[in-house]
Amino acid sequence: MKRDIVGLIYTGERIDQLRDLTRIRSVAALPVLGRYRMIDFILSSMIHSEIHNIGIIMQKNYHSLMDHLGSGREWDLHGKRNGMTILPPYMSRDNVGVYEGLLDALRSNIGFLRRSKERYIAVTDSHILFSVQYEKMLAHHLENGADITLLYTKDRSARRNGAGRYLEVDAQGTVHQIECDPSIPRYENTYMSAFLVRRELLIDLVDRAVSAGYHHFTRELLTHILRDKSYKVCGFECPGSVWVMDSVESYFKANMDFLVAENRARIFNPDKPVWTKLRDEMPTHYMDGADVSNSLIADGCIIQGRVENSILFRGVQIKPGASVKNCIVMQDAIIQRNVELAYAILDKQVTVRENTRMMGPAGYPLVVPKALTI
Amino acid sequence: MKRDIVGLIYTGERIDQLRDLTRIRSVAALPVLGRYRMIDFILSSMIHSEIHNIGIIMQKNYHSLMDHLGSGREWDLHGKRNGMTILPPYMSRDNVGVYEGLLDALRSNIGFLRRSKERYIAVTDSHILFSVQYEKMLAHHLENGADITLLYTKDRSARRNGAGRYLEVDAQGTVHQIECDPSIPRYENTYMSAFLVRRELLIDLVDRAVSAGYHHFTRELLTHILRDKSYKVCGFECPGSVWVMDSVESYFKANMDFLVAENRARIFNPDKPVWTKLRDEMPTHYMDGADVSNSLIADGCIIQGRVENSILFRGVQIKPGASVKNCIVMQDAIIQRNVELAYAILDKQVTVRENTRMMGPAGYPLVVPKALTI
């Protein structure tokens, strides 16, 4: 009940390897797991940690994200005192426009930081799917007398050669080193681009880093702090698995992971629902001829064909004789008769004409951009 | 109850003569009459005409407007089916960025026009304070078999030499001519930059005008239509008075007009409240020594001095011995002891130090920008 943390979500990441999936939307608005957007998991985690004042920093292509969030009502974030604050770019003359990095974004939105009343702030990117209890992270922060607490994971699936940030954390939980984009990571702790800090301290840090000419929070500011040991930086391990969405391949694999019950149980806790924008769809209709196996199916679909090892978003239609295997099919797609699809990701509102056959190589799925008819 | 009209509010006007008042905000967010912003009157008129789907086109400096509108809850515009849609610039790659005129803005937001379901659309600027019943405007539109109906006023206070648009309207209500920025207007009907049209027709018009290279709705597109008589254009007279906010002087005069009961009655109908963002202020406290005359006072003020012929916004403090005459004092201003002010407009959060004297010439008030201490 005690509301001590303000949340801040940065949605300005540019991840070229997500190709057409993020050309028209920010990663935060990337559709995942049949009915969600990436930001739903971050918002829901925050809400379940009693964080009710959340700022969302927008960069470009943020229409779908704004449309998704609406008035914030689905997350009970439409209050006048607390709630969701959309922080779009280009809003005032102080605003620098395109952010080179998180630090720029923080500087442009320093007013939000100042106006908030909470003592602590949790800042996170939006390209990692995870579930954390921020109140536990805060407890850890306080117990360790930390100035800054970084969230990290030991999940090996988050490691990348030549990319990512890795932390050297000692037995006491203190962070000593941060590696940026190493060709082979030395440390087993992958930094999750999320941290917790006293709000006033963050304001100070941003002010000073900007005068030093920095743009990047981790690469420049954090590295600098660790080097001169000016603050106590601790690490908090995110329990369980995390899913990093940094390429079409990792996006595909992450979604497919959720066909396994244990992975669903890691993220979907019946007592802590993941909220998302509603569509008021009716249940999915399995007509005669439907043959579905090992698949996650959202509401509003009409299924007359075969679906295997796949994820169908809301309102997808599978016509008789069609076969969809190892696919992710986003909302309102229409798969006409006798289509055969495998290893494909269909963005929203794609129509696949009768008798079409399309198969990607396993592990390197094809992407069909939004609203295309093929 | 029948909801046939979608509303579209353009807030991109640039009016240099409003000087510092609109440097940091759009005209739509201009504070007026003690507790409102210009857009409140437009939104409330629309709501009382059963228009519940309203798009708001933002241009630059729209932070204060977004902050004011919030989730739309104060106007009951937070629904999932109906409600308020914020249309900020730079949202997608189709977006042209800075709008040269309304036509550009319409083109960039053609998606909103297409997605709406209502048969008619009411489009309006945001720099005129007026009250109209759009359902009557629609009835007039239908009775006259009009393709486009323009809203105009005969209020002489809206006329400007060398500026504005004026309509030649015949006895049947048909518009034949439109004058743009005439040195002396020939016609007595001032066009109010608001019109009603079939939504599908507007989409067509915008599509075609853009291919013709037009940027300006009135000056180019409307003039062209009237010239070649391709559509039936009618006029609908806005009943009563209107207040055009196109300079500091007209802004000042408009506010002062509302010290007259008859003008208040023209805009404030107890059955049709004007909704605005709430501040949850307590009532204004008149302490001993308060001496207030012919003034409009919002809630949350603490008054210990003299106030005459003035308008105080929410949370203003007038300290003992201070005297405020013929002033507009926006929210949270603090007027310290023994200050003497006349003919001044104080923007939000201005502090006037003890013993300061400041007097503008009557009719040409001084403007003190936001958050200044003088």
Next chain:
Amino acid sequence: MPRKKKCVAMLLAGGQGSRLGILTRHTAKPAIPFGGKYRIIDFPLSNCSNSGIDVVGVLTQWQPLELNAYIGSGSPWDLDLSSGGVYVLPPYMKAGAGEWYSGTANAIYQNLAFIEQFNPDYVLILSGDHIYKMDYADMLAHHIEKEAAVTIAVRQVPWEECSRFGIMNTDAQGNIIEFEEKPANPKSNNASMGVYVFTWQKLRDLLISDEQNPDSDNDFGKNIIPTMLADGERLTAYSFNGYWKDVGTIESLWDANMDLLQTPVPIDLHDRSWRIYARNIGMPPHYIAPSGEVSGSLVTEGCVIKGSVKGSVLSAGVQVEEDAQVIDSVIMPSARIAKGAKVIRSIIAEDAVIESGCQVGEEEGDITLIGNNTVLKAGTVVPAGQQVSKEGSTT
């Protein structure tokens, strides 16, 4: 705060609905799950919202708790408004005394002050036990055009069923000239749907004088409408031809669910121009396991299907385990059908557990019903038409 409204809707959410047996023992009828994602009350509430009627009073005195929680602030139906919205209205104490609602008209009478707050021109009276999509705005326009005192929605029913309904006999202009309650020998087959538009001033006066009549049952069908006919008021009929189904009995509730599986479907819930809204429960998409088999069925969020589902309607969070069979049945939220259990032509209510090897229902005969939170021990056999609740079983 309340503002003048053209039309206010009053929904008679009713009494105990005992024809639904153990289903309504702990749940008000309007809160009963329907069609996998909905509750019965979603239909009239969504109809109101889609018709642009934004004040709805829900009159209830039986188990309002779940209904209260379900309606909440009214946001699922866009009815969380400052200038209106949805209000749950149980009876209340006045000047030291209070009384329960004695009849449909009395329920409205007891809430005169509620209605007066909105100073409406018209009042729409609805009942809460039918599945249908209807544009009340169109009915209201009809009422205004006809300058009627009351407009009654009517629907043609099969002649042999007339004796179950209030039958409206009209003249050529559509004016109602006679009303017969459940006639043995009907003169027409226009049945009242229990949906009325009243001119408020007329209704107000009628309710006040009806209340003063000690012989009245204070009921719309029995008292108010006959009085209006006798007084020579203008009563018009508004013909409705769409899908309309009573869900007041176990059989009809099961039937209406099964209707959603027909092709073509008699009531299209995919229709985006007239959505039926429902409160969302925040569950992930449903999962069909490799061993799962689903056909001719509706399945929704949170379900996990490892067995076989045929011709059935499954609500949120239902689990069908390996080798379980669900056939021609309605499974309500979070019920679990354990390994090897077989459910046929049955309704399994919320949170019930059918343990492994149970046999519920039969291919022929009446619908079988397992009540809320009932745990059916492994191997139990429940024959057709039986009802089992956690308190025990009845037939």
Next chain:
Amino acid sequence: MPRKKKCVAMLLAGGQGSRLGILTRHTAKPAIPFGGKYRIIDFPLSNCSNSGIDVVGVLTQWQPLELNAYIGSGSPWDLDLSSGGVYVLPPYMKAGAGEWYSGTANAIYQNLAFIEQFNPDYVLILSGDHIYKMDYADMLAHHIEKEAAVTIAVRQVPWEECSRFGIMNTDAQGNIIEFEEKPANPKSNNASMGVYVFTWQKLRDLLISDEQNPDSDNDFGKNIIPTMLADGERLTAYSFNGYWKDVGTIESLWDANMDLLQTPVPIDLHDRSWRIYARNIGMPPHYIAPSGEVSGSLVTEGCVIKGSVKGSVLSAGVQVEEDAQVIDSVIMPSARIAKGAKVIRSIIAEDAVIESGCQVGEEEGDITLIGNNTVLKAGTVVPAGQQVSKEGSTT
């Protein structure tokens, strides 16, 4: 839908509040206007919202209509939530029968099922007739730290007033060792504020057993707390030192309004860190005419002041006409004081009209009260302490 909550608040909005005379004849006490912009219930609701408690049940059976309309979807207090919010809970029918709330504990007992929906660890019990600002989260933290079964908020009152209160005698650790209801010879001056935090499982069991005791009044003060003391449960006192004022009588209601005019003010409603929220009525700023004179007063939206106002609290939409005088009075929403009328030491209720030349109240003696919607004919003189309603006058 309901979700597990750490703490749920139950607000006893109570019965008729007859000590407020004609003010509560048509209005529930919590809906009575206070301080120009508020209703009494705004204080506990805002306290809940500011304390982060987002489920509030409002238990009422007397005139709930205005309260219902006032609370609406709960949005003024940020309580229009899907996962919680504010619920008005009148008594309801169960299994064919229904009963009114017989006591404070019975009111909670009748809503056990409501509370259980949220599976709370703690329940906060509030009453709806005090003006105060209090952080219930702090009290809850105290309760958790002390591992108490119940924590009772207490406040020191003047010794001579102890006989009007329930007095809590504590040991050095702050544990309550004795409870005296309205003692003639009090041992301490710690009065119970009627604000309790209970560990839910304890309270639940107590309510169930109290209900089975036919001799019990089912009241917290008379039955539940004494039983807990007798059972040796841990009861702790939570000391509150802020402003706290009962507004259960005409005098105290007037008094509490006047408190807002003091310097320094004993309860600061300008405080932005602890706002008191209220439903807004959408009126323009108030207007002071050249002939108007206002000092030592609170004036709010929609007022038009052409006469003289001194030492008074004016609610929204009040009109004071030329040469009218309002002195040391409380004027409730939309009342009109016509030309030349004089109102002194009085409460003028909502929508009342004091016609020209009337004299209401006197400089000395009891507070005079003019009821809702009452029109006082021109020239009427109403002496001190009299109450005039539209139905007639009483003293």
